[in-house]
Amino acid sequence: MENKTLEKEKILDVKNISKEFPGVKALNNFNFDLYKGEVHGLIGENGAGKSTFIKLLSGAFQPNIGEITISGETHKYLTPHVARRLGIQTVYQEDILVPGISAAENIFLGTELIDSKKFFVSYRTMTDQANTLAEQMGITLKVDEIYERLSPSDQQFVKILKALAQKPKVLILDEPTQAFNVKDIGLVIEMVKRISKEGVGVIYIAHDLEEIIEVADRITVLRDGRAINTHDKKLEKYQPDDLAKEMIGRPVDLFFKKKESPVGDYIFEVRDLKIKESAKPISFRVREGEILGVAGLKGAGRSEIARAIFGAYRKLGGKIFYKGKNITPSNPIQAVKSGIALLTESKKVDGLFMGLPVDHNITVVGIDSIGKLFLSLGKERKLCNEYVNKLNIKTPSLNKEIRFLSGGNQQKVVIAKWLFKGVNILIVDEPTHGIDVNAKTEVYELFTELAASGKSIIMISSEMPELISLSDRIIIIRNYEISKVLEKNEINEENILSGFMGGN
Amino acid sequence: MSNSKEIKQKVNGPASIVDKLRFLNNQIVYLVLVIIVIGVAASVLNQNFLTLRNLLNIMQQISTLGILTMCMALLMISGGLDISIGNMTGLLAIIFARMLLTGKSIFLSVIVVLLLGLVFGFINGVIIAKSKVTPLIITLGMNYVFLGIALIVGGGRPQAITGQFQFLGQAKIGGIVPVAIIIFLLIFIFSFLLRKYTKYGRRLNAIGGNPLAAYLSGINVDLHIISIYALSGLIVGFTSLILISRLGMVQADVGANFALQALAAAIIGGITFEGGKGSLVGAFFGVLLLGILSNALNIVGVSSFTQTIVLGAIIVVATVISNIGKMRR
Numbered sequence: 001m002e003n004k005t006l007e008k009e010k011i012l013d014v015k016n017i018s019k020e021f022p023g024v025k026a027l028n029n030f031n032f033d034l035y036k037g038e039v040h041g042l043i044g045e046n047g048a049g050k051s052t053f054i055k056l057l058s059g060a061f062q063p064n065i066g067e068i069t070i071s072g073e074t075h076k077y078l079t080p081h082v083a084r085r086l087g088i089q090t091v092y093q094e095d096i097l098v099p100g101i102s103a104a105e106n107i108f109l110g111t112e113l114i115d116s117k118k119f120f121v122s123y124r125t126m127t128d129q130a131n132t133l134a135e136q137m138g139i140t141l142k143v144d145e146i147y148e149r150l151s152p153s154d155q156q157f158v159k160i161l162k163a164l165a166q167k168p169k170v171l172i173l174d175e176p177t178q179a180f181n182v183k184d185i186g187l188v189i190e191m192v193k194r195i196s197k198e199g200v201g202v203i204y205i206a207h208d209l210e211e212i213i214e215v216a217d218r219i220t221v222l223r224d225g226r227a228i229n230t231h232d233k234k235l236e237k238y239q240p241d242d243l244a245k246e247m248i249g250r251p252v253d254l255f256f257k258k259k260e261s262p263v264g265d266y267i268f269e270v271r272d273l274k275i276k277e278s279a280k281p282i283s284f285r286v287r288e289g290e291i292l293g294v295a296g297l298k299g300a301g302r303s304e305i306a307r308a309i310f311g312a313y314r315k316l317g318g319k320i321f322y323k324g325k326n327i328t329p330s331n332p333i334q335a336v337k338s339g340i341a342l343l344t345e346s347k348k349v350d351g352l353f354m355g356l357p358v359d360h361n362i363t364v365v366g367i368d369s370i371g372k373l374f375l376s377l378g379k380e381r382k383l384c385n386e387y388v389n390k391l392n393i394k395t396p397s398l399n400k401e402i403r404f405l406s407g408g409n410q411q412k413v414v415i416a417k418w419l420f421k422g423v424n425i426l427i428v429d430e431p432t433h434g435i436d437v438n439a440k441t442e443v444y445e446l447f448t449e450l451a452a453s454g455k456s457i458i459m460i461s462s463e464m465p466e467l468i469s470l471s472d473r474i475i476i477i478r479n480y481e482i483s484k485v486l487e488k489n490e491i492n493e494e495n496i497l498s499g500f501m502g503g504n
Numbered sequence: 505m506s507n508s509k510e511i512k513q514k515v516n517g518p519a520s521i522v523d524k525l526r527f528l529n530n531q532i533v534y535l536v537l538v539i540i541v542i543g544v545a546a547s548v549l550n551q552n553f554l555t556l557r558n559l560l561n562i563m564q565q566i567s568t569l570g571i572l573t574m575c576m577a578l579l580m581i582s583g584g585l586d587i588s589i590g591n592m593t594g595l596l597a598i599i600f601a602r603m604l605l606t607g608k609s610i611f612l613s614v615i616v617v618l619l620l621g622l623v624f625g626f627i628n629g630v631i632i633a634k635s636k637v638t639p640l641i642i643t644l645g646m647n648y649v650f651l652g653i654a655l656i657v658g659g660g661r662p663q664a665i666t667g668q669f670q671f672l673g674q675a676k677i678g679g680i681v682p683v684a685i686i687i688f689l690l691i692f693i694f695s696f697l698l699r700k701y702t703k704y705g706r707r708l709n710a711i712g713g714n715p716l717a718a719y720l721s722g723i724n725v726d727l728h729i730i731s732i733y734a735l736s737g738l739i740v741g742f743t744s745l746i747l748i749s750r751l752g753m754v755q756a757d758v759g760a761n762f763a764l765q766a767l768a769a770a771i772i773g774g775i776t777f778e779g780g781k782g783s784l785v786g787a788f789f790g791v792l793l794l795g796i797l798s799n800a801l802n803i804v805g806v807s808s809f810t811q812t813i814v815l816g817a818i819i820v821v822a823t824v825i826s827n828i829g830k831m832r833r
Contacts, residue, residue, distance in 0.1 A: 333723070335722065342720060350720050353714045353717055355713050360710070373702070375703065
């Protein structure tokens with residue numbers, strides 16, 4: 001026992017933890033431990049329970065059962081305050097610092113190095129200390145630069161330094177390299193190794209398997225809220241494929257069984273679309289009645305490509321054709337006129353009018369069809385009711401403000417909005433994000449029907465089952481380029497995953 | 505399966521009574537109640553309150569403010585705001601007076617004032633739509649620009665058009681109903697129809713509710729914003745004509761308080777800064793409440809200083825009440 005303590009000291013021990021949300025078991029009897037000076041990687045698909053776990057450690061959520069032991073103290077749950085006192089620091093992906101003040105000020109925000117005898121904040125001390133911290137971590141960072149003027153990767157460094165300034169025992173990094181290009185990922189990995197050498201235990205979450213294999217001493221695979229396996233670098237050799245298989249292995253019945261329908265000729269074409277200087281231009285075609293899957297990791301540029309096609313994102317070059325005619329839209333107004341629809345991922349932010357009633361949301365784009373000079377509200381009501389019934393939108397009335405509907409029903413209203421307008425090409429970005437399983441199936445059925453009726457769907461998705469069961473073809477996007485095209489008979493998880501990594 | 509369909513049909517079927525009464529949204533019901541309470545109290549305290557003459561008098565007094573409130577309400581529903589409409593009114597009235605005094609025809613002067621109103625609103629709209637700066641700041645600045653121009657045009661002196669152009673502000677149809685009231689009501693009905701029954705109004709509403717979603721829905725957001733400010737400017741032109749016709753004499757800063765009063769009336773009527781919300785009927789009753797309250801306080805003999813306090817308190821109470829409703833939801 002004593003020998004072991006000398007050898008390596010366990011600073012975090014999570015035992016038999018479970019966390020349930022209504023209808024979902026996010027974590028199920030999960031065990032996890034972390035040693036001093038160790039990098040412990042955590043991988044799993046979206047929804048596997050990674051974020052829930054982090055939030056339990058940072059005190060944002062509280063587990064239903066289980067216990068967390070940290071630095072010898074055992075707790076049933078943590079609060080944000082206790083977590084901080086025990087030395088747990090988390091760098092979230094979506095962390096936002098104060099944009100208008102310097103990097104150094106951000107790093108010491110809330111813990112300003114105030115000389116207790118003085119009233120004023122010492123900017124020089126702050127800058128010096130921030131510089132020392134950056135130096136220790138082996139990065140060059142202009143600490144007196146205004147935060148919002150820093151590059152995305154430097155901003156990420158600032159976030160990490162901010163956490164380090166608290167002198168943590170456990171540092172949780174949630175996809176720290178998301179904003180990075182390949183070269184800078186190396187810098188993060190080096191930095192993380194340095195941090196762990198100082199004796200900090202690091203929990204490292206990433207989607208890129210090669211990256212996590214490089215940085216982590218041990219890797220735990222999470223799937224459906226359970227720890228599937230924990231690999232130790234010292235004891236075994238493992239490849240991305242091994243990990244991917246463990247991540248996937250899900251029951252087959254989660255897949256949607258699509259009724260196949262014949263697809264027609266090519267009607268829509270994206271030719272030499274370029275939105276990032278360093279990336280190769282993108283070209284692809286879509287057939288009538290086809291569902292084209294667009295796979296890729298978060299940040300690979302899929303949403304930007306979708307917006308560029310729709311005229312809502314700056315294009316550096318490229319043309320869009322519909323039935324052989326150049327329709328390249330320079331704004332959404334033209335795109336909608338040409339019969340293109342964009343269903344955004346963040347529908348609450350930029351797809352729906354949350355304060356407006358259901359019927360207004362449905363008719364907003366296609367309002368021309370309910371009257372010339374004056375609108376016929378009766379006709380509007382009648383047509384909306386048809387859509388509500390057809391799409392099985394559950395709402396107490398058409399007058400209900402849409403923010404009161406569930407995510408699934410909101411998504412159906414967005415779809416209804418575009419169908420009401422009558423479009424030919426639907427670009428859908430993460431169509432089932434944040435909606436429950438039943439609503440998902442309904443959306444899938446709807447897409448299948450739409451495709452069968454001759455509409456073409458370009459479906460961006462991060463959900464494997466969705467991509468695999470719905471797509472007629474899949475293009476995989478990596479760093480704003482098409483890295484791979486999969487024909488119907490080539491579509492499977494291994495091929496998609498290898499496309500993510502840039503393999504063949 | 506068929507069973508559940510039937511149930512759904514019922515739920516989504518013909519509008520229920522609750523739905524039909526929904527236009528009586530809470531704030532309007534409160535407003536009407538408050539107006540009735542004030543009316544009853546005032547008529548008990550003074551018999552002259554509840555006479556046709558006094559009621560028409562109230563309506564005439566609020567007609568200019570009422571028209572400006574319609575402008576403000578339409579702009580707020582579209583997610584905007586125009587603080588400059590007060591001094592814009594003053595400037596246009598001064599220009600009109602100068603034109604008459606320098607011998608221009610009434611016809612030409614009216615046309616010029618209306619066109620200038622349109623242009624002023626257009627300028628506001630273009631700056632706001634293109635710069636994406638918050639309308640409050642832009643129109644606050646323009647408010648001073650208009651005041652400054654009005655001072656220059658009028659030489660800093662009051663401009664009197666004694667005896668000329670009395671029709672809009674002083675004439676009474678059939679010797680009873682003032683023309684100003686008719687114009688106010690027409691503009692109210694116009695705004696109401698525009699908002700509720702036209703594609704244009706629906707799109708404005710959508711832009712007010714979520715400009716980003718409106719843009720991604722293929723709505724020409726800039727065009728709508730510019731045009732509603734221009735339309736508002738045109739209506740301000742009408743207001744200035746009624747005002748000078750009624751007063752016969754104007755100073756550059758005659759409208760200094762108009763914009764904030766119109767804003768207050770709109771807010772009391774349930775229009776919010778959120779955009780896409782509230783109704784013009786509410787705004788109408790908001791103005792009516794202000795008019796009746798001021799008249800009632802006058803009749804009862806409350807000083808105008810005290811009235812100012814009451815006005816302020818009402819704005820605070822009305823907004824707090826509408827927010828309580830929101831918290832309950």
